Amino acid sequence: MSQVKLQIDVGLCQGNGRCYDLAPDLFGDDKEGYGKVLSDGVVPLEKEDDARRAVLNCPEHAIRLIEGT
Amino acid sequence: MAVDNRFAQDHWEKRDGESPGRHSEIVTGPVSDWASDFSHMEPEWAADPYSIQDDLRLRCPIAHTARFGGAWLPTSYDDIAAIAHDTEHFSSRAIIMGNFRPPRELAPIGGSPPITSDPPFHHDARKLLLPAFTKTAVSTFEAPTRAFCHSLIDAFDGRVIVDAAAEYAHQIPMRVIADMLGFPPEDGPQFREFAKNTLEGINLPPQERVTRMSALFYYLLAQVHEHLERPREDLTTFLINAELNGRKLDVSHVVGTMTLLLIAGTDTTASAIGASLWHLAKNPRDRERLINEPELLPLAMEEFLRAYAPVSMARLVKQDVVFGEAEMKTDDWVLLPYPAANRDPAQFDRADEVIIDRDVNRHAAFGLGIHRCVGSHLARMELRVALEVWLERIASFCLADASAVSWSAGQVRGPHTLPVSIRR
Numbered sequence: 196m197s198q199v200k201l202q203i204d205v206g207l208c209q210g211n212g213r214c215y216d217l218a219p220d221l222f223g224d225d226k227e228g229y230g231k232v233l234s235d236g237v238v239p240l241e242k243e244d245d246a247r248r249a250v251l252n253c254p255e256h257a258i259r260l261i262e263g264t
Numbered sequence: 265m266a267v268d269n270r271f272a273q274d275h276w277e278k279r280d281g282e283s284p285g286r287h288s289e290i291v292t293g294p295v296s297d298w299a300s301d302f303s304h305m306e307p308e309w310a311a312d313p314y315s316i317q318d319d320l321r322l323r324c325p326i327a328h329t330a331r332f333g334g335a336w337l338p339t340s341y342d343d344i345a346a347i348a349h350d351t352e353h354f355s356s357r358a359i360i361m362g363n364f365r366p367p368r369e370l371a372p373i374g375g376s377p378p379i380t381s382d383p384p385f386h387h388d389a390r391k392l393l394l395p396a397f398t399k400t401a402v403s404t405f406e407a408p409t410r411a412f413c414h415s416l417i418d419a420f421d422g423r424v425i426v427d428a429a430a431e432y433a434h435q436i437p438m439r440v441i442a443d444m445l446g447f448p449p450e451d452g453p454q455f456r457e458f459a460k461n462t463l464e465g466i467n468l469p470p471q472e473r474v475t476r477m478s479a480l481f482y483y484l485l486a487q488v489h490e491h492l493e494r495p496r497e498d499l500t501t502f503l504i505n506a507e508l509n510g511r512k513l514d515v516s517h518v519v520g521t522m523t524l525l526l527i528a529g530t531d532t533t534a535s536a537i538g539a540s541l542w543h544l545a546k547n548p549r550d551r552e553r554l555i556n557e558p559e560l561l562p563l564a565m566e567e568f569l570r571a572y573a574p575v576s577m578a579r580l581v582k583q584d585v586v587f588g589e590a591e592m593k594t595d596d597w598v599l600l601p602y603p604a605a606n607r608d609p610a611q612f613d614r615a616d617e618v619i620i621d622r623d624v625n626r627h628a629a630f631g632l633g634i635h636r637c638v639g640s641h642l643a644r645m646e647l648r649v650a651l652e653v654w655l656e657r658i659a660s661f662c663l664a665d666a667s668a669v670s671w672s673a674g675q676v677r678g679p680h681t682l683p684v685s686i687r688r
Binding site: 209215 | 391394395397398399400562623624625626627628630632633634636640641644
């Protein structure tokens with residue numbers, strides 16, 4: 196079965212925090228407020244909508260959703 | 265113990281004299297053509313910058329003015345984003361566009377690090393502040409903020425008309441930042457004056473501007489001395505003790521960062537709270553929906569931040585550069601109107617409408633690139649709590665007198681006065 200996986204480009208993330216605001220089950224913040232993907236980044240099926248919302252709301256386009264891993 | 269004499273009188277430069285740097289002629293008065301003579305200080309801009317920006321975006325899209333010694337105004341999201349991300353050609357050594365350019369040697373530190381800093385210095389100066397402003401760190405201020413919001417509404421006490429800007433929106437960030445910096449809460453009204461002088465006083469005669477800015481410097485220096493005598497857990501003590509590359513910060517860095525936190529922490533968030541309440545006072549359907557569906561507030565709040573983004577930033581051109589069709593010269597200003605970026609129809613569907621459940625909202629209210637507002641998590645907490653408490657306590661409200669609402673000009677736009685009729 197195909198899975199989707201989240202990745203944050205640390206070169207682009209500026210710590211806006213939209214991802215951990217909108218999808219706190221998938222993202223957290225580090226001690227400086229930059230976003231991080233929780234666990235291994237594989238998105239449970241029921242959380243895929245949350246993952247896509249986070250991607251679409253990141254002002255820096257720093258989140259990638261890798262399909263079919 | 266070694267005496268900390270960084271803050272003794274002979275260790276800081278005298279603030280009252282002529283500063284090095286370049287003054288330009290102060291030009292005020294009606295704008296002849298917004299494409300070639302724009303000014304963000306004129307009343308038409310304060311009253312409605314959006315129609316001016318929408319018009320320029322269609323026909324320019326980068327406006328110019330000879331005022332302020334020469335300045336540019338991009339109005340499309342893409343241009344604003346590109347310049348905000350381009351620290352190679354655009355410097356932050358001054359970020360409030362006016363008639364004074366500080367000397368080039370002030371880069372890469374600038375007067376108020378890290379907002380006035382360029383890479384590579386910027387990175388370390390910002391890193392120092394970030395832990396104090398994470399979502400988790402600012403959450404410790406949520407309960408006192410909520411209690412303070414309630415006390416403001418308690419004080420309305422039976423009145424029918426209140427000023428939602430002066431008596432509510434402006435009070436909240438003043439109190440929160442005073443707590444964080446460890447300043448006396450009763451000094452709040454002074455902060456308002458300091459912020460007004462800094463942000464709206466840019467067309468004052470130079471000597472008057474220097475005098476007013478010195479008052480802020482000396483106020484902050486007095487706070488530093490008071491903290492040296494009575495250190496306590498707050499941002500002022502933190503900055504006094506902080507080290508960068510193994511050295512404590514210079515007095516100019518300590519006071520400069522305090523200036524940033526005080527000025528950027530007050531009128532900006534106050535404007536966001538005030539503009540949101542202004543919208544809700546005028547749009548009963550949105551207000552009723554938020555009262556019935558409070559879970560929508562997080563989305564609605566982001567939409568208010570998009571549609572009424574308070575802050576525009578400025579940059580200085582490092583060296584002659586051609587950007588699009590604009591031939592920018594060394595030391596020209598570039599004003600970055602994030603509110604215009606947020607209303608670009610190429611970036612947002614129905615950009616000119618306020619849609620409180622908009623769920624794709626990549627707005628730029630807190631800036632783009634390395635200078636993303638360091639206090640954005642704090643601002644969001646204050647805005648959310650301020651709106652939650654207001655909507656919980658005041659069932660119905662509307663503008664008491666639409667013609668009495670006034671807006672600030674300059675780079676931070678929000679209601680100065682907002683008389684509303686309330687029913688509790």
